[in-house]
Amino acid sequence: MAEYQHHEHDVLVIGAGGAGLRAAIEASSAGVSVGLVCKSLLGKAHTVMAEGGVAAALANVDDRDGWSVHFADTMRGGQYLSNWRMAELHAREAPDRVRELEAWGALFDRTDDGRILQRNFGGHKYPRLAHVGDRTGLEMIRTLQDYGIHQGMEVYMEHAIVALLKDGDRVVGAFGYDRERGRFRVFRAKAVILATGGIGRAFKITSNSWEYTGDGHGLAYEAGAELLDMEFVQFHPTGMVWPPSVRGILVTEGVRGEGGTLTNSEGNRFMFDDIPDLYKNQTADSPEEGWIYTQGDKEARRPPELLTRDHVARCIVREIREGRGSPHDGVYLDIAWIKEKLPNAEEHIKRKLPSMYHQFKQLADIDITKEAMEVGPTTHYVMGGVLVDADTQMSTVPGLFAAGECAAGLHGANRLGGNSLSDLLVFGQRAGRYAAEFARENENGTIDEGQVEAAVAETLAPFDRENSGENPFDIQYELQDRMQELVGIVRNEGDMQKALEVIDELRQRAQKVSVIGNREYNPGWHTALDLKFLMIVSEAVARAALERKESRGAHFREDYEDKDEEFGSINITQHRNEDGEMVINRVPVQSIREDLAAIIEENR
Amino acid sequence: MATANFRIWRGDGETGDFENYSTEIDEGMVVLDAVHQIQAESAPDLAVRWNCKAGKCGSCSAEVNGNPKLMCMTRMSDLPEDEAITIEPMKAFKTIRDLVTDVSWNYRAKEKIKPFKPRKPDAEDGTWRMDQEDIERVQEFRKCIECFLCQDVCHVLREHDLHEEFIGPRLMVHNAALEMHPLDTGDRLGDLKDDQGIGYCNITKCCTNVCPEEITITDNAIIPLKERVVGEFYDPLNRLLRIFKSKDSDEPA
Numbered sequence: 001m002a003e004y005q006h007h008e009h010d011v012l013v014i015g016a017g018g019a020g021l022r023a024a025i026e027a028s029s030a031g032v033s034v035g036l037v038c039k040s041l042l043g044k045a046h047t048v049m050a051e052g053g054v055a056a057a058l059a060n061v062d063d064r065d066g067w068s069v070h071f072a073d074t075m076r077g078g079q080y081l082s083n084w085r086m087a088e089l090h091a092r093e094a095p096d097r098v099r100e101l102e103a104w105g106a107l108f109d110r111t112d113d114g115r116i117l118q119r120n121f122g123g124h125k126y127p128r129l130a131h132v133g134d135r136t137g138l139e140m141i142r143t144l145q146d147y148g149i150h151q152g153m154e155v156y157m158e159h160a161i162v163a164l165l166k167d168g169d170r171v172v173g174a175f176g177y178d179r180e181r182g183r184f185r186v187f188r189a190k191a192v193i194l195a196t197g198g199i200g201r202a203f204k205i206t207s208n209s210w211e212y213t214g215d216g217h218g219l220a221y222e223a224g225a226e227l228l229d230m231e232f233v234q235f236h237p238t239g240m241v242w243p244p245s246v247r248g249i250l251v252t253e254g255v256r257g258e259g260g261t262l263t264n265s266e267g268n269r270f271m272f273d274d275i276p277d278l279y280k281n282q283t284a285d286s287p288e289e290g291w292i293y294t295q296g297d298k299e300a301r302r303p304p305e306l307l308t309r310d311h312v313a314r315c316i317v318r319e320i321r322e323g324r325g326s327p328h329d330g331v332y333l334d335i336a337w338i339k340e341k342l343p344n345a346e347e348h349i350k351r352k353l354p355s356m357y358h359q360f361k362q363l364a365d366i367d368i369t370k371e372a373m374e375v376g377p378t379t380h381y382v383m384g385g386v387l388v389d390a391d392t393q394m395s396t397v398p399g400l401f402a403a404g405e406c407a408a409g410l411h412g413a414n415r416l417g418g419n420s421l422s423d424l425l426v427f428g429q430r431a432g433r434y435a436a437e438f439a440r441e442n443e444n445g446t447i448d449e450g451q452v453e454a455a456v457a458e459t460l461a462p463f464d465r466e467n468s469g470e471n472p473f474d475i476q477y478e479l480q481d482r483m484q485e486l487v488g489i490v491r492n493e494g495d496m497q498k499a500l501e502v503i504d505e506l507r508q509r510a511q512k513v514s515v516i517g518n519r520e521y522n523p524g525w526h527t528a529l530d531l532k533f534l535m536i537v538s539e540a541v542a543r544a545a546l547e548r549k550e551s552r553g554a555h556f557r558e559d560y561e562d563k564d565e566e567f568g569s570i571n572i573t574q575h576r577n578e579d580g581e582m583v584i585n586r587v588p589v590q591s592i593r594e595d596l597a598a599i600i601e602e603n604r
Numbered sequence: 605m606a607t608a609n610f611r612i613w614r615g616d617g618e619t620g621d622f623e624n625y626s627t628e629i630d631e632g633m634v635v636l637d638a639v640h641q642i643q644a645e646s647a648p649d650l651a652v653r654w655n656c657k658a659g660k661c662g663s664c665s666a667e668v669n670g671n672p673k674l675m676c677m678t679r680m681s682d683l684p685e686d687e688a689i690t691i692e693p694m695k696a697f698k699t700i701r702d703l704v705t706d707v708s709w710n711y712r713a714k715e716k717i718k719p720f721k722p723r724k725p726d727a728e729d730g731t732w733r734m735d736q737e738d739i740e741r742v743q744e745f746r747k748c749i750e751c752f753l754c755q756d757v758c759h760v761l762r763e764h765d766l767h768e769e770f771i772g773p774r775l776m777v778h779n780a781a782l783e784m785h786p787l788d789t790g791d792r793l794g795d796l797k798d799d800q801g802i803g804y805c806n807i808t809k810c811c812t813n814v815c816p817e818e819i820t821i822t823d824n825a826i827i828p829l830k831e832r833v834v835g836e837f838y839d840p841l842n843r844l845l846r847i848f849k850s851k852d853s854d855e856p857a
Contacts, residue, residue: 041653042711043750044661099731105720105785107739107746114733132743138660139746149711150719157708180700209655243632249658359658362677364632473644517649520616521701524648 002456004175004184009035009154010439011432012174012189014161015216017045018137019404019424019431020195021144022097026432027193028151032439035187036148037156037176039196039211043145046197046209047424050137051252051355053119053129054425055418056094060115062298065126067091071596072603074419076278077123077308078383078412079553079563081229081571084592085390086410090419090426097425098130106143108132120257120294122306123416125282125603127296134252134355140421159185161215162529163455164192164223164400165447171223171400172445175455179526182519184456188447190439193393193431194220194402195424198382199233199537201476201530204484206379207239207250216406217540218533220386225395227574228408230384230537231544232554234415235489237262237312239378241330246363248378251333251356253417255373256305258352259294260335261287262316263372264324270331271304274315279307291341310414310554313377317489320376330376336369345369377489381420382537383411383554384544387573392434393427396575399438399445403431413553462528465514472513472528479506479534487542492559499542507535539582544572547584608638608680609688612650617699617706623647624688629680635691636664636675639703651702659816662751666703667692672753672814694756707752713771717779718795722787734786745781745825747817750774754811754821760804770801773811773821780825783832793829793836802826802833 011027013020016038024036038045057070071091075082102108102116108130109117118127132139149155161176165186173188196216200208221227238251256262264270275283283304284290290303305312316331326332335353339345346369350357353368360366360373385408386395393401404424411419462472479502486499510531515524550564551557573585592600608629611622627641636654643650654664657676664675669683669690683689697705726732754773760766771779779796782788796802809822819825836842 040655040661040663041707041750044655044663046656048661048749049656049658102732103722103725103730105722105782105788107734107743107785110734110736110739114735115731117736132746135660135747138749142746142748146714146719149715157711180704180706209657209661211655244630245633245637246658355660362659363634363679471644471648473648477644515648521651521653521704522649523643523651527648 002184002453004186004452004456006186006188007035008188009033010189011035011191011193011435012187013037013193013195014174014219015045015195015197015404015406016042016155017047017195017197017404017424018140018144018421019428020045020193021141021148022425022428023193023195023403023432023435024153025144025148025151026429027436028153030433030436032436034153035156035189036153037159037161037187039158039160039179041157042155043141045141046211047137047141047421049207049209049250050140050421051134051250052121052254052257053131053136053418054098054140054421055121055124055128055416056098056130056422057091057128058095058098058116058118058130060111061118061296062126065128067095068599069125069603070094070128072600073124074410074416075600077414077416079414080412080568081553081589082412083390083409084590084596086427088596089390089430090410090423093426094422097422097429101140101143104143104147106139108139119254120302120306121417122253122256122312123308124418129418131254133351134254134353136421156185160526160529161219162459163451164219165451166223167445167448170398170445173447175452177459180521182522184459186447186452188444190442190444191399191401191435193435194386194400194406195404195428195431196406198405199541200379202479202483202534202538202541203379203488204480205239205248207236207248208379213530214533214537216402217385218536220395220397220400220402221536221540221576223397223400224576225397225400226387227540228384228387228571229412229544230382230540230574231548231572232383232413233379233541234309234381234383234554235313235377236380237309237316237377238333238375240364241374241376242328242364249359249363250378250380251373251375252353253309255333255335255353255356257294258335259291259338259341260305260333261337262305262312263332263334264319265326266324270319270324271307271312271315275304275307276311283307308414309417313489314556316377326374328374330374332372333375334372336371381405381415383413383415384408384541391430393431394434394438399442401431401435403427413555459529462513462515462525465512467514468512470509470512470514472515472524472531475506475510475513475531476527476534479503479538483538487545489556491545491555491557493546496542496546500539503535503539503542510535540574543582543584544574547572547586606685608685610638610642611688611690612639612642612703613692614650614702615699616701620699622690633680634676635668635673635678635680635689638680639675639691651700651704653704660749662749665694665751665753665756667694672756674751674753674816677816694752696756696758696762709767710750710752710755710774713775714778716799717775717782718790718792720782720785720788721790723789732787738786741824742781742784742786744819745777747819748774748777749817751816753814753816757810757814759808759810766801766804770804773826775800776802776805776829777819777821777825780829783829793833796829797833797837802830805830
């Protein structure tokens with residue numbers, strides 16, 4: 001029998017980005033014992049990379065804002081496929097969650113009268129994003145971390161979870177290993193919260209870190225939970241494209257919020273050429289109107305660069321495909337031009353966008369206060385994830401909760417910028433509260449040694465295999481290449497059928513992967529173990545995208561270029577059946593409560 | 605494309621040696637890209653800690669040609685071409701494996717620092733008012749990405765191994781961020797003087813020089829804290845006042 005250490009908590013939180021930390025803080029404050037597992041060191045999770053801000057209708061900059069406008073913006077952005085109850089809770093509770101961070105030490109940028117400053121962002125009608133320059137995520141995760149470590153939770157740094165443990169239908173624990181020494185751990189818990197983030201590492205060009213291997217999605221799927229909306233993967237319109245080694249690194253939407261423009265090789269501001277009907281009456285008629293909007297003119301409408309991410313990304317792809325791209329297959333994003341408008345533009349840019357200034361200076365030798373950046377779409381976020389109850393965040397498996405990016409429902413077909421940081425605060429808090437409640441109402445389950453032994457065997461298998469010549473890195477790279485090519489921004493039936501064959505083939509090759517060395521901090525081994533969940537999420541994305549025979553939000557099919565009314569009222573769910581196959585269901589969108597429908601109408 | 609040669613430290617906390625590797629370098633590559641390429645090509649068990657690869661998380665700290673650096677922000681084109689590039693783990697911390705060090709001490713030490721304690725809200729809705737001007741000083745400190753490179757070069761930790769007596773520049777910056785926070789009411793000066801060893805810093809500014817976030821650690825954080833400690837404990841009038849103050853120090857602000 002394999003050796004492993006036992007740990008016991010009322011609530012186990014897997015993932016220590018914003019959602020996991022917020023959940024752990026909430027559960028701790030409810031008086032239950034909490035374990036917090038992070039794949040990296042504490043405070044390094046992907047939240048740290050969020051730049052632009054956290055969306056909350058504080059109405060500090062424009063008093064016409066309020067939760068109902070935020071709600072309507074979110075529903076419109078999600079093309080009405082969002083779970084309306086989640087969108088309501090999110091819009092109502094985000095302001096309190098942001099103010100609470102200030103009570104825990106966060107220092108957001110200020111308005112002239114000393115309140116939290118808010119900036120413009122794509123798809124938000126009013127300036128709504130509380131921010132700290134362009135490093136908002138760092139401020140949030142550090143605030144949660146520094147507050148959290150004094151709340152009594154136990155933190156397991158550099159630990160990865162490879163399987164959930166079940167007692168009958170219910171999740172009662174998890175099995176994993178510590179990355180530093182490779183020791184096995186069994187966590188017994190009355191409730192488990194998944195807060196593992198996204199799946200960006202399934203694609204080649206991504207703004208996501210190595211951690212984003214779809215662990216929560218995969219763990220939930222294997223435990224029998226339903227996944228929702230997996231066809232909707234957000235490609236952020238502006239990632240770096242040059243030099244090659246930094247391709248995909250994010251360039252914040254805040255650049256456009258501060259007045260940055262998108263132009264093609266002919267110098268044309270192409271975003272003015274294609275404005276969707278849903279947004280026509282909210283979008284500026286002229287460059288001048290757009291500029292004064294970014295400078296706070298309340299009568300002006302927003303420039304087309306601040307349309308939703310799905311649309312901007314597709315317009316950029318169109319420009320590149322039609323031969324009007326920049327030298328390295330991108331388009332130009334120009335903030336330097338504002339020197340025509342502002343006397344102290346150089347200082348202004350450095351103060352508003354310090355990280356972007358440094359990022360381009362250090363990695364690409366470009367001074368963004370003097371010249372335009374080259375940018376193109378990069379895999380950024382998955383709207384799809386674990387299907388959860390809107391109020392409690394519990395999945396379809398008792399005892400298993402999910403929050404943040406690995407949960408689904410809030411963002412529908414497309415997420416608005418700034419809504420992820422607020423998502424992880426609002427639903428992290430809710431998951432923590434209801435998981436603690438679940439833990440108080442339920443006894444410990446029984447850990448089945450057979451399940452543990454099976455997980456041990458699977459985890460050790462790459463060491464036990466004869467050297468087959470299969471290298472885990474090669475398989476990961478190939479999966480990323482093929483997903484990018486076949487299930488990327490522009491999709492069609494043939495490509496995605498091909499993708500399913502490729503995934504199948506790679507999955508078989510992954511079964512033969514062997515690794516060298518020992519269990520101490522062994523990247524080859526870790527990469528081999530990450531492959532399983534990457535395959536699951538890749539298959540889920542491809543199958544859901546095949547099923548949705550229309551174009552909507554982030555999901556664009558060149559063989560079905562238009563929206564389809566029938567699909568407009570359907571969400572796609574996926575689960576594993578008893579034979580281990582992925583089953584797809586079309587689920588009607590829940591009919592919306594009357595008062596919320598009225599809010600949407602008022603805000604059309 | 606050109607081939608670059610590397611000497612990379614391989615080993616655990618007890619033993620180890622430099623091993624030679626070479627790999628092809630493409631335009632714009634950073635040191636971390638080269639390490640990953642070596643991993644994929646010839647050394648799959650080469651341990652390296654990293655995460656965002658964008659200079660935002662502070663995970664990939666190491667010593668490149670003897671200089672403490674984030675590997676993800678160190679471009680190959682900035683290093684000399686004619687000699688092998690040496691990469692080794694941070695020296696102020698025990699090595700776990702290859703380029704990965706045990707930085708857990710930083711987390712334990714941080715937990716001992718008194719947490720943020722705000723004054724009562726300024727407005728009835730439970731919020732505060734602060735001027736941008738008054739928070740900029742602290743926002744500089746809060747740019748810290750906890751890469752621990754400043755801890756790595758601090759001679760008190762690196763050469764003298766006084767981790768038990770001195771919390772190091774990173775945690776001085778953390779203290780400064782709390783002490784100078786416009787809303788904070790906590791008092792950490794006694795701890796700084798007694799438990800956290802602020803007197804050990806003799807302001808050589810090595811920490812400031814290596815900070816990838818360009819935080820002026822010594823001038824803006826440590827020296828002002830030193831002045832506060834001196835003012836609090838060595839100024840005769842303050843010593844007297846402290847005797848009175850200590851009576852109500854536990855009252856909420």
